[in-house]
Amino acid sequence: MPVYDYIATDTQHSCAYCAEGFEATQSLAEPRLTACPRCGAAITKCIVAPAIGRSKSKLDDRAKAAGFTKLKKIGKGEYEKMY
16 A cells, blocks of 8 residues: 655644654545544645665675676776675
8 A cells, every 4th residue: 555645734733743744554545634633733745756676785785695796897898896
């Protein structure tokens, strides 16, 4: 199920939970939230960048564990074995 970010529309009339923003797991069929589940203040859905992919260091670790070799270019046509 997708995770959506929400934040209070008016931080003066909201609790700390929605003033700082929170995440809500909802199915696609559910309507978007309009009120904070804790205090009832008006909230709005935030647009955030999706978390896609993995960190490069984790990818390097997984490649090494799978038996791949990483090479670093040290000159024209010359490579050094990293692991």
